[in-house]
Amino acid sequence: MRIQCTKKLLDRMKISAAEAKKAGETSAAEDFFCWHANVITLDRRKALIFVNNSTRLTVIAYRPKPSAYKNPGEILETGIRELFTALGIHDDVTEQYLQKAGSCLITTSGTRSQIARMNKMAEGAAWQSLFFREDKVLQTTASVELANDVFAEGKELLVPEEQLFELLCRMINVSETEWDKVRDVPSYRLKITIDLENYDIYRIIEAPARARFWQLHEAIQRSFGWLGYHLHMFTFYDGEVTPHQNRMYYSKNCRMVILDHRDPEAEQYHDPEKYEIYKDRSLMLRDVFEKCDSCVYTYDFGDDWEHVITVEDRIKDGSGKIRLLEMQGERPPEDVGGEGGFEEYMRILSDKNDPEYEATVQWAEITKAKPETMEEINEKIRFLT
Numbered sequence: 001m002r003i004q005c006t007k008k009l010l011d012r013m014k015i016s017a018a019e020a021k022k023a024g025e026t027s028a029a030e031d032f033f034c035w036h037a038n039v040i041t042l043d044r045r046k047a048l049i050f051v052n053n054s055t056r057l058t059v060i061a062y063r064p065k066p067s068a069y070k071n072p073g074e075i076l077e078t079g080i081r082e083l084f085t086a087l088g089i090h091d092d093v094t095e096q097y098l099q100k101a102g103s104c105l106i107t108t109s110g111t112r113s114q115i116a117r118m119n120k121m122a123e124g125a126a127w128q129s130l131f132f133r134e135d136k137v138l139q140t141t142a143s144v145e146l147a148n149d150v151f152a153e154g155k156e157l158l159v160p161e162e163q164l165f166e167l168l169c170r171m172i173n174v175s176e177t178e179w180d181k182v183r184d185v186p187s188y189r190l191k192i193t194i195d196l197e198n199y200d201i202y203r204i205i206e207a208p209a210r211a212r213f214w215q216l217h218e219a220i221q222r223s224f225g226w227l228g229y230h231l232h233m234f235t236f237y238d239g240e241v242t243p244h245q246n247r248m249y250y251s252k253n254c255r256m257v258i259l260d261h262r263d264p265e266a267e268q269y270h271d272p273e274k275y276e277i278y279k280d281r282s283l284m285l286r287d288v289f290e291k292c293d294s295c296v297y298t299y300d301f302g303d304d305w306e307h308v309i310t311v312e313d314r315i316k317d318g319s320g321k322i323r324l325l326e327m328q329g330e331r332p333p334e335d336v337g338g339e340g341g342f343e344e345y346m347r348i349l350s351d352k353n354d355p356e357y358e359a360t361v362q363w364a365e366i367t368k369a370k371p372e373t374m375e376e377i378n379e380k381i382r383f384l385t
Contacts, residue, residue: 001101002026002034003050003072004109009039013069013106021107028054032167033101035059035076036109036118039069042129049125050076051118053110055163058121058146059083060139062132073104075138082140086210086284087147087161088183088320093168100171121146131261131281141284144210148385180317185209187318188289188311192220192297193243194331195306196339201329206315207322208385209286213258215384217280219322220297220307222380224331225369230300231266234258234280234309240294243308249296258283289314303338305331322384324377333367 004023010016026034031053040047048061048068059079061068068075077098084094109115128142147161168182169175186209193202203223207216213234221228237252256276259266270277288295289311297307332342348360 001073001076001098001103002030002105002107003076004034004036004053004107004114005072006036006038006109006115009037009048009069010106010108012039013072015106017108021105023107023110026053026110032171033097034110036114037072037076038118038122040122040125042126042132047125047129048072048075049118049122050079051121052160052164053114053117054167056117056121056146056151056158056160057083057164058125058143058160060125060128060142061137062129062139064137068137071104072106076104079138079140079143082138083143083147086140086144086286087164088185088208088210089164089168090181090183093172093182096172097168120151124149128281131279133278133282141212141282141287144284145212145281184317185320186286187315187320188285189313189315189325190216191310191312192223193308193310194224194329195243195247195296195308196332196342197244197246199329201331202327203324204312204326205322205324206318207285208318208320209284209289211285211322211385213280213283213285214261215322216285217260217297218384219324219381221299223324223327223377225372226299226305226331227334227367230302230334231260231263232280232297232299233260233266235296235298236288236292237296240292241296241308242294243310247306256288258288300334303332303335303341305338320385322381324374324381327374327377331369333364333369335367 007017010020034053035050036053037050040049045063048064050059059076061075061079064075081094124146125142128145132139132142151158165182166176174181187206188209189206191202191204205219205223217232235254236256237249238255239252241249254275257270258278258280261279261281267277293311295309297309299305336342336345345360348354348356351357
């Protein structure tokens with residue numbers, strides 16, 4: 001596996017340009033096993049970035065140990081394994097890729113266009129650094145985000161994950177229609193229930209394991225018809241939670257919260273010494289739901305609409321997209337005043353003679369969910385992953 005290093009990285013590795021093997025010419029097939037590498041500064045901290053010549057797939061090692069500069073091939077190989085696993089690539093295909101790539105060979109950097117691609121991905125990594133996990137060196141969640149971005153390549157548009165899939169199919173000599181020989185897309189069947197007594201309001205969605213929690217948030221918002229202008233968070237407790245149990249989960253210890261990345265002050269209201277704290281762009285569903293079956297999603301910290309999320313099934317090979325499978329019930333209107341306000345709202349609507357009936361109906365036209373079919377909702381959420 002050729003690692004084509006910038007002079008800056010070679011200096012960091014204490015290797016002179018004269019000592020490093022000259023990059024030389026490579027074919028398109030060889031480029032699939034070549035990675036450009038550089039050391040960059042993100043928020044005053046060092047990071048190693050590796051960018052594949054053919055696909056633009058990016059491996060990011062944040063605050064790497066000094067040993068990483070002595071053996072960059074080792075951290076790159078580990079990063080490839082993690083990234084391929086997150087993207088659903090079969091383990092045996094990953095091993096074939098690494099075997100064909102061969103042992104690590106340190107060379108000088110390649111063409112200007114290859115360096116430009118690497119620099120472009122470094123810009124993406126810099127933006128993603130806002131959501132890096134401090135407890136991890138390899139930032140695989142950020143790499144998955146970048147793998148799904150769209151980049152211009154001349155007059156064509158390139159999605160790194162799609163390019164990877166195409167080249168892996170060629171590598172093992174199968175048609176792209178035989179994608180199951182290259183990858184599975186592990187997914188979850190999730191039931192999201194608004195936790196209200198006397199009401200059964202829920203949505204069931206399928207979401208790939210590699211989806212990030214901000215994408216799950218967007219799917220919940222759109223499938224219920226929430227308007228999305230309030231903050232949110234996900235809360236995980238010791239033990240599982242169940243809807244319609246009179247909020248018994250409040251008696252459990254909180255072990256982790258996942259906060260709205262749009263709120264820079266959110267962490268001020270939480271205690272990192274009592275539980276783990278992350279932003280919703282920092283974690284994939286697989287990071288959490290492989291070990292637990294439920295959590296609480298709270299939307300609007302004034303009305304406190306609590307949705308219990310339950311993992312109903314773990315699917316080995318899903319669609320690869322977030323999609324709505326089933327729906328029941330209409331959500332409460334926005335800003336109705338929480339559960340008590342919703343009960344009062346329903347009481348007024350049940351009595352046409354109530355003096356507030358007409359005004360409440362007019363107000364609800366603005367704040368209640370608009371009627372939508374499953375097809376219309378799925379059209380809105382299909383681009384989330």
